[in-house]
Amino acid sequence: MALPEEKPLCGSNVAPDQPVHRARMGIWRGVATALSAMALLLTLYAAAHFPAPLCMHDMRSETARNQGNGRIDPGQLFLRIPSTDRLREHLRYYTSGTHVAGINRTQAEHTRDYLAAQGVDAKIVEYYPWLNYPVNQRVALFNESTQAVEFEAGLQEDVIAGDSASEDPNNLPAFLGLSASGNVTGQLVYANYGTLDDFRALKAAGVSIKDKVVLVRYGGILRGLKVQGAERGGARGVLIYSDPADDGYCKGKVYPHGPWRPESSLQRGSVALIQVYPGDPLTPGYAATKDAQRLDPKDAKSMNGIPSLPLSYRDAEPLLRALVGHGKIASEISESWVGGLTARGVEYWTGPSALAVNILNHVDFKTTPIQNVIGRIAGSEEPERAIIVGNHRDAWCAGASDPSSGSAVLLELARAFGELMKLGWRPRRTIIFASWDAEEYGLVGSTEWVEDNIDWIRADVIAYVNVDAAVMGSEFRASASPIFNDLLFAATKQVGFPGSNETVYDAWLRQSQMVQSSDNAGLAKGHNATPPVYTLGAGSDYTPFMSHAGVSSLDMGFGGGLGTYHSNYDSFKQMTTFVDPNFELHQAMTRICGLVVIRLADDAVLKLNPISYAKALGGYIRELERQVARHSAASSDVTTMKRFRRLRAAQRQFLTNAHLVEQSKHRLRSVYGEDCQMAGRRRRMNCRKLRKSINDRVSRLERHLIDPDGIPGREWYKHALVGPGRWLGYEAQIFPAIAEAAEDHDWKKLRQYEKRAAETIYEAAWFLREV
Numbered sequence: 001m002a003l004p005e006e007k008p009l010c011g012s013n014v015a016p017d018q019p020v021h022r023a024r025m026g027i028w029r030g031v032a033t034a035l036s037a038m039a040l041l042l043t044l045y046a047a048a049h050f051p052a053p054l055c056m057h058d059m060r061s062e063t064a065r066n067q068g069n070g071r072i073d074p075g076q077l078f079l080r081i082p083s084t085d086r087l088r089e090h091l092r093y094y095t096s097g098t099h100v101a102g103i104n105r106t107q108a109e110h111t112r113d114y115l116a117a118q119g120v121d122a123k124i125v126e127y128y129p130w131l132n133y134p135v136n137q138r139v140a141l142f143n144e145s146t147q148a149v150e151f152e153a154g155l156q157e158d159v160i161a162g163d164s165a166s167e168d169p170n171n172l173p174a175f176l177g178l179s180a181s182g183n184v185t186g187q188l189v190y191a192n193y194g195t196l197d198d199f200r201a202l203k204a205a206g207v208s209i210k211d212k213v214v215l216v217r218y219g220g221i222l223r224g225l226k227v228q229g230a231e232r233g234g235a236r237g238v239l240i241y242s243d244p245a246d247d248g249y250c251k252g253k254v255y256p257h258g259p260w261r262p263e264s265s266l267q268r269g270s271v272a273l274i275q276v277y278p279g280d281p282l283t284p285g286y287a288a289t290k291d292a293q294r295l296d297p298k299d300a301k302s303m304n305g306i307p308s309l310p311l312s313y314r315d316a317e318p319l320l321r322a323l324v325g326h327g328k329i330a331s332e333i334s335e336s337w338v339g340g341l342t343a344r345g346v347e348y349w350t351g352p353s354a355l356a357v358n359i360l361n362h363v364d365f366k367t368t369p370i371q372n373v374i375g376r377i378a379g380s381e382e383p384e385r386a387i388i389v390g391n392h393r394d395a396w397c398a399g400a401s402d403p404s405s406g407s408a409v410l411l412e413l414a415r416a417f418g419e420l421m422k423l424g425w426r427p428r429r430t431i432i433f434a435s436w437d438a439e440e441y442g443l444v445g446s447t448e449w450v451e452d453n454i455d456w457i458r459a460d461v462i463a464y465v466n467v468d469a470a471v472m473g474s475e476f477r478a479s480a481s482p483i484f485n486d487l488l489f490a491a492t493k494q495v496g497f498p499g500s501n502e503t504v505y506d507a508w509l510r511q512s513q514m515v516q517s518s519d520n521a522g523l524a525k526g527h528n529a530t531p532p533v534y535t536l537g538a539g540s541d542y543t544p545f546m547s548h549a550g551v552s553s554l555d556m557g558f559g560g561g562l563g564t565y566h567s568n569y570d571s572f573k574q575m576t577t578f579v580d581p582n583f584e585l586h587q588a589m590t591r592i593c594g595l596v597v598i599r600l601a602d603d604a605v606l607k608l609n610p611i612s613y614a615k616a617l618g619g620y621i622r623e624l625e626r627q628v629a630r631h632s633a634a635s636s637d638v639t640t641m642k643r644f645r646r647l648r649a650a651q652r653q654f655l656t657n658a659h660l661v662e663q664s665k666h667r668l669r670s671v672y673g674e675d676c677q678m679a680g681r682r683r684r685m686n687c688r689k690l691r692k693s694i695n696d697r698v699s700r701l702e703r704h705l706i707d708p709d710g711i712p713g714r715e716w717y718k719h720a721l722v723g724p725g726r727w728l729g730y731e732a733q734i735f736p737a738i739a740e741a742a743e744d745h746d747w748k749k750l751r752q753y754e755k756r757a758a759e760t761i762y763e764a765a766w767f768l769r770e771v
Contacts (some may be wrong), residue, residue: 074420074598079494081416082590084583088576090408091400091586094393095572098170101370101394101438101445102131108371111393111435114411115375118418120433122375127448129280129288130297131368131441134175137309138360139239141322144185150322150355153315157568158264160256165398165571172396174309175363176223176240177270177441178281182307183360184236186213187352190323190330192337193219194226194240196727199233205328207350210234213357215319217243217339222729224271227304237359238308241316242267245340247563248313259578260563263314267566268396272442273302274538275724277716279447285716287452288444297365302442307361317341319357323349370394372445375433377417379601380426385699387600388432389413389465389593390446390541392439397568400575403439405471406557409590410435416594427601429462436541439468446541450549457549462699463600463608464545466555470589471580473560474498476508479534479732480554481546481702482616484596486609488554489530491595498584504592505531535620537732538724547719550703552608554596558585604674605691608698610768611662614655617761620721620734621647627734628750631742646754647735650761657768664694697768704764707756711736712749720760 099107108124115122139153155174160166189209192198194216202209214230218240227238244250247261254262261267272281280288281300288294297303311319320341330337330348338348373393379385391406398404414433438444450457463484478488492505500507508531536546542553562579564570580586599607621644668674668690676687707720717723717736725733726740733739735757741750 074425074602075494075595077423077425078416078420078594078598079591081419082412082587082594084587086415087408087412087583087586087590090411091404091575091583092572094404094407095165095398095400095575098168098172098397099393099395099399100133100172101441102368103133103170105371107393108373108435108437111373111407111411112375115373115414115433118414119421120375120377120414120418122373122433125372125374125449126290126369127280127288127372127445127452128290128292128367128369129438129441129444129448130282130294130300130365131370131438131444132178132181132363132365134173134362135364136360136362137174138358139174139309139311139315140358141188141319141355142358144356151318153311154264155266155309155311155315156264157266157312158262160569160573163256163569163571163573165400165573166568168398168568171568172268174266174311175268175396176308176310177268177396178272178303179227179308179361179363180303180305181361181363181365182237183358183362184213184307185356185358186211186236188213188215188319188323188355188357189235189327189351189353190215190320190337190348191230191350192330192333193217193221194229194238195220196229198337199229201333202350203233205333205350207327207352208234211236212352213237213239213359215239215241215316217241217246217316218267219243219246221727221731222275223269223308224273224304225275225727225729227271227306227308228273231304231306235306237306237361239311239316239319239357239359240267240308241311242313243316243339243341244313244343247561247565248340250340250343251561251563255564255569255574256577259561259574261313261567262569264312265564265567265569266310266312268310269566270441271304271308273304274442274543275726275729276302276714278302278443278538278543279451280444281442283448283451285451287448289452294367307359309359309361313341317344317346320346320348322353322355323351325349326353327351370437370445372437372449373433373435374449375414377421377427377431379428379430381428383430384460386430386432386461387463387465387597388434388461388545389467389597390434390436391467391470392436392445392541394437394440394445395570396440396566398571400570400572401472401562401579402469402565402570405575405580405586405589406467406469407435408586409467409470409593412586412590413594413597416590427598428604429601431597431601434541439541443538443541443543447544447548450544454549457545457551458703461545461549461551462606464542464551464553465593465596465600466540466542466553467557467589467593468540468555469559470557470593471575471585472562472565473558473579474585475511475558475560476504476531476556477534477559478554478556479536479539480556481536481552482533482613483552483608483610483698483701484554485530485533485612485616487596487599487607488533488556490607491592491599494595495588495591498582498588504588535722535732535734537722537728537730539730543724546702547717547723550706550719552699552702556589556592558589604676605665605668606695606698608701609662610658610698610701611655613701614651614658617651617654617721621651624735624738627739628742631745632747644754646758647761650758650765654761654765654768657765661694661697661768664690668694693770697770701764701768704767705760707737707760709756712740712753720757
């Protein structure tokens, strides 16, 4: 199906909110301005559901306290501003139509205009990546001898009465971003989740995928890796379906009666190989500007070469039935190969099938303009230093949870900061708002912008805060550089958890203790008294900042069970029925994000703790040793069983020097005070010099964990400690170069990479020591 030309369908008739007051921006000027500020605070109290009432005396005294040195403390004032009603309207706008990357410029213009209306200097920045769009698709099961068609897949989602998003004429059919065009036919083979281990299990069972069409289910790994694994095995095409065991009726009631995936639902997405490099496939490492030199598409290493399509479990069921009695029964390989369609009498077999399957995936590839929106609030004292808060705007559908809940938070954050500016506040450091385009195709908008501005970013950006999919459930989750842990814990302790007497921190800790996780959550959480902060892989727009530029990054949101991901049913109706009817989770997310950004932008001394990083690094090394031990157990090279002595020694030095930074902070507070407001020019200069040294060491630490040579074979990724796994995709791999040498049983390279990583850690440790 060819996509229509852009039309102003996506809420273009909704005008940006206008500020209630158009007070002159500037510093406080006498009693009249003070009275105006108090009146504005009263308005905010009535409109924005203050967490605690304030009387006029309280506001007067609070304003007076905050004005002591000519600056206001924005933290507590900010908490009173975010409005559930405004957040609802923001989400209603962004979900008013399908907004695929490169198709709907109207949302970019709305976002820019809304930021500008809040006093933010905003503009659209365009890039020109290589993207594809669906033209025609077909999946058919047929008899090759007689050409009789046994089944033809619908490849469309049903309309749900009462949910206008499911009726949008611009909704996409079955489609995967950056999937190869092709028309292929072959016998069908079922390969479970399509992981590397699954393909190995098929081979061990005597089932070949060469010249076959492979059917896999969503889950386990990134969808692009499923296609890559099948292509490496000689498959002709791949079908990826959503099994009800993973997010359908096995989990509970399906939409519209519950939050889980109904039988016609398709999970769209990208099959880009972002573990190789994200962004535009044709301009790796440099920006896809209009006149940029481009690779030939056949040379792009981040794209697969065989066609692939997503399926609903309604369309997958006849295909699975066609496998019954052919090959191996799946349970003989492993019970984990058996999905939820057994409830409908389906037996899971490997095949190959007697019948053939035809995949037609006709897509239109073209260089397509995309629009990032970049807004800026200039800092008052350190304008060259910047904090970036961002979220992507494009979606495969209406995208209520992913990404529009984050877009709603971003706009409300801008409005709240605009209200603070009316009170005379200016952040100490510059705040940049970023609304990225084309994230869904492979982190394209953010990657191109980072590559375009890499020198400035490495020189001056302190942190990147990401709010993609801000509300998908009610369980708070965070992934971050460990340097953020203390700041994140403090912010979540200041925000109430909706519908309870707990803080978000309390609920986060309680929920995490109820879940026995098998992943690496323990690596970053330090000890059992704090909730888990996960390591960053490559799942969203933090990736180019953290893994390429070496900017400390944080990704957070409310997650949990949601079966409508990347489908037409991720809608405003679904959000307001099952996820966040009162928008209190959106409000809580805005408050947490705002507090983090304010602290990063406004604190005289940055609340970034390198000791947390050093302790997490110790956990990384222990996890690496466990991983390597598993790979080396069958090896005759017993030296690989030894502990990583170089890494451990480097980690100890890192921890020692991290404590020196904390000692510098203590000296600053006890001798001078963080604001450096004292008589005497020499003392003031010494104070500012020490404060700058502390801030530089904690804000630039991540740069010193960058290996300029990058991960071998995937050189775009340059972080020595963390990165996306080679066969994990979104998920993080600790010490990726070392871990992958162990996977390959290349012990010589493993020791080389250990030495190189240890040298990087030592270099970072000595940077912490500099004063």
